[in-house]
Each structure stands twice: as structure tokens, then as C-alpha cells.
Amino acid sequence: MSNASVNETEASGTTEQLQQERDLKELLEWFQQNDRLPKEIEPLLLRRFYQCMFGDVEETQKLIEVNYALRNRHPRLFIQRDPLDADSRRTFDYADILPLPGLTPDKYKVSLYCFRDFDATKMHHTEDTRAFFMVSDCRFVTPDDPGNTDILSEGEVQVFDMKGTTMRHISRLTISTLRAYIKFLQLAFPVRLRAIHMINCPSYLDRIVSVVKPFISEEVFKLIRFHTQSIDTLYEFVPRAMLPEEYGGEAGSLESLRTQTQKSLADHRDYLMNPDHWVVVKPEKRNGNSWRFFK
Incomplete structure (x- = not known):
């Protein structure tokens, strides 16, 4: 491979890496501001969602929302848990x-x-x-x-x-x-x-x-x-x-x-038992002081 080809390959890899970093930053900000999601997400898990959708930010967002919606629809499987019980x-x-x-x-x-x-x-x-x-x-x-x-x-x-x-x-x-x-x-x-x-x-x-x-x-x-x-x-x-x-x-x-x-x-x-990573809550419209699982 010529030096020019090597340089082009390296430049392409750098560009993809920078794009991924920008996309993950965008996704994290979106996650933190979305009231249909929990408060926190581990960076590695966010990367897995992104990779699963081949780097498509919009499709990644859809997958994330479906993931946590199903988790909160079935709290006995995903929320109410303790690995040592x-x-x-x-x-x-x-x-x-x-x-x-x-x-x-x-x-x-x-x-x-x-x-x-x-x-x-x-x-x-x-x-x-x-x-x-x-x-x-x-x-x-x-x-x-x-x-x-x-x-x-x-x-x-x-x-x-x-x-x-x-x-x-x-x-x-x-x-x-x-x-x-x-x-x-x-x-x-x-x-x-x-x-x-x-x-x-x-x-x-x-x-x-x-x-x-x-x-x-x-x-x-x-x-x-x-x-x-x-x-x-x-x-x-x-x-x-x-x-x-x-x-x-x-x-x-x-x-x-x-x-x-x-x-x-x-x-x-x-981590498994921390509701900030799994539970979606938002105010009841009829009572601003009450909270519920997102359904």
C-alpha cells in the first residue's frame, strides 16, 4: 500500500472516530433531557445502542426509547431485582x-x-x-x-x-x-x-x-x-x-x-438496583406532586 493510501485510510478512520464522538455526545445530551428515559446511562451501554443501529442517531434514539419503555412496562423483570436475593x-x-x-x-x-x-x-x-x-x-x-x-x-x-x-x-x-x-x-x-x-x-x-x-x-x-x-x-x-x-x-x-x-x-x-439507571418517572398531569412509572 502506498503512503498516500495509508494516509487516506488513517484520515478516514480519524473522521469516523470524530463523527462517532459527536454523535455519542449528542445522544447523551438527548438522553439526559428526555423525560421518557431514566436519569443516567453508562457510556459503554450507550455505545452499544449506537453500534447496534450502525451509527444512525435517529434509529439509536428509537431503540433506546423502546428499550426503556419495555423495561418499565415489566418492572418484575427489569426493575424490582437484586442479584443477591x-x-x-x-x-x-x-x-x-x-x-x-x-x-x-x-x-x-x-x-x-x-x-x-x-x-x-x-x-x-x-x-x-x-x-x-x-x-x-x-x-x-x-x-x-x-x-x-x-x-x-x-x-x-x-x-x-x-x-x-x-x-x-x-x-x-x-x-x-x-x-x-x-x-x-x-x-x-x-x-x-x-x-x-x-x-x-x-x-x-x-x-x-x-x-x-x-x-x-x-x-x-x-x-x-x-x-x-x-x-x-x-x-x-x-x-x-x-x-x-x-x-x-x-x-x-x-x-x-x-x-x-x-x-x-x-x-x-x-448499578442493577439503582433506579436512576432504569426507572422512568414523570409528573402526573392531574397532580404535580405525584409520580409514576412511565407506561
């Missing part, structure tokens, strides 16, 4: 919700979900979904690459291990929670969903799919890949280096990843 402990005692280290070659972040205990009576769908969103919210304010905070994931890959899943588990799904979860994932997630991998699928997979498919858009359903024969097919999409040892990977044991996730939740407890 009894409900959370119960979830994390029987299931793992684990962001995996590193990024795929396509710069995707991968998260793993699996049962540790197959007893269906231990499943509490609403509380479990709340735990999922707490782990996600911690991850969204944590750098994807600690060595280079300028790098953000280009999307989200979810891996669900269905080992131990029975129809008794499916019968314990709460339809309102399932609707809220899928709607948020489809319309309000601050990262783009790139793929969902279902591994260790049971023989009655078709019965399970028939229950949840009516709630999933066709676009999202196309992202689901069912690995019915062997976990080996997962390695085509998720490098072994990112997976736990129990899944033939090199990222450490499930126990070590679990410990890291629980530490992150404890470290971010104040």
Missing part, C-alpha cells in the same frame, strides 16, 4: 447463565445457558428470566475485550444446552414472561442477535418447538440452529477456545466461569 440464588443454584470469554472470529459475543439440576420444580420462569437480564445488563457495561476497550461485539450468539429439559419444564413456562422476554430480545436488545444454537436436543424437540414458536418472529426463528446429532457441529460456529471444558473447550471449567459471573453480579449490584 433468595430468588436469584435459587436460579443460580440450579442453572447457569454464563457470558463466555472472548469473541468469535466474526466479533460475536457468546453466552451459554444450561441446567445444573434437572428437577423441573426448581424452575421459576419469571425469576429465572429476571436473572438472565441481570447477567446481560452486567455484560453490556463490561468491555468485551479488556485489553482493547475500543472493540465492541458485532452481535450476540446464544447457546442453549437442552440436556435434562423435559415437558415438565415447558409446562412451567409463564406465557406473559415468555412474551415479554421474546419481545425485548426482538425489539429492544442493545446488540444484534446473530444466532441461537440449541444443543443436546431431546427426541421430543418438535413438541417443545410447537409451544414456543408462536411467540417468535419468523426472522428470529430463522436464526435458530438445532444440533440434534452431536455437539461437534457447534464448533463450526463457536471456537473451542471460547467454550467451557465440559463442552470440549478451552475456556476453563463451568465452575470457574460461574464464579466470574457471580462476582460480576455482586460488583454491579448497586
Whole structure:
């Protein structure tokens, strides 16, 4: 590459960086002045919204408003929470919700979900979904690459291990929670969903799919890949280096990843429970002294 080409590339990169800085400053000012949003937002989370919309400020604003509107419409999932309370402990005692280290070659972040205990009576769908969103919210304010905070994931890959899943588990799904979860994932997630991998699928997979498919858009359903024969097919999409040892990977044991996730939740407890970051309030028109959740 000639010196002229190098200089043009560097100049282009500098221009894009300056534009991003201006856009993020504009978005932060807009956020702080918008009475349909909370008081505060973490800079890294704001960057994720912006990147998710490919740097389009107007579309970023729409995504942000939908995100917080849905959060406040479902306070049991997004507002009334504590990562150290009894409900959370119960979830994390029987299931793992684990962001995996590193990024795929396509710069995707991968998260793993699996049962540790197959007893269906231990499943509490609403509380479990709340735990999922707490782990996600911690991850969204944590750098994807600690060595280079300028790098953000280009999307989200979810891996669900269905080992131990029975129809008794499916019968314990709460339809309102399932609707809220899928709607948020489809319309309000601050990262783009790139793929969902279902591994260790049971023989009655078709019965399970028939229950949840009516709630999933066709676009999202196309992202689901069912690995019915062997976990080996997962390695085509998720490098072994990112997976736990129990899944033939090199990222450490499930126990070590679990410990890291629980530490992150404890470290971010104040953030997760701080209403300034999540709650939208505005005066009632009929009574200037009263306040309510935004709906």
C-alpha cells in the first residue's frame, strides 16, 4: 500500500472516530433531557445502542426509547431485582447463565445457558428470566475485550444446552414472561442477535418447538440452529477456545466461569438496583406532586 493510501485510510478512520464522538455526545445530551428515559446511562451501554443501529442517531434514539419503555412496562423483570436475593440464588443454584470469554472470529459475543439440576420444580420462569437480564445488563457495561476497550461485539450468539429439559419444564413456562422476554430480545436488545444454537436436543424437540414458536418472529426463528446429532457441529460456529471444558473447550471449567459471573453480579449490584439507571418517572398531569412509572 502506498503512503498516500495509508494516509487516506488513517484520515478516514480519524473522521469516523470524530463523527462517532459527536454523535455519542449528542445522544447523551438527548438522553439526559428526555423525560421518557431514566436519569443516567453508562457510556459503554450507550455505545452499544449506537453500534447496534450502525451509527444512525435517529434509529439509536428509537431503540433506546423502546428499550426503556419495555423495561418499565415489566418492572418484575427489569426493575424490582437484586442479584443477591433468595430468588436469584435459587436460579443460580440450579442453572447457569454464563457470558463466555472472548469473541468469535466474526466479533460475536457468546453466552451459554444450561441446567445444573434437572428437577423441573426448581424452575421459576419469571425469576429465572429476571436473572438472565441481570447477567446481560452486567455484560453490556463490561468491555468485551479488556485489553482493547475500543472493540465492541458485532452481535450476540446464544447457546442453549437442552440436556435434562423435559415437558415438565415447558409446562412451567409463564406465557406473559415468555412474551415479554421474546419481545425485548426482538425489539429492544442493545446488540444484534446473530444466532441461537440449541444443543443436546431431546427426541421430543418438535413438541417443545410447537409451544414456543408462536411467540417468535419468523426472522428470529430463522436464526435458530438445532444440533440434534452431536455437539461437534457447534464448533463450526463457536471456537473451542471460547467454550467451557465440559463442552470440549478451552475456556476453563463451568465452575470457574460461574464464579466470574457471580462476582460480576455482586460488583454491579448497586448499578442493577439503582433506579436512576432504569426507572422512568414523570409528573402526573392531574397532580404535580405525584409520580409514576412511565407506561
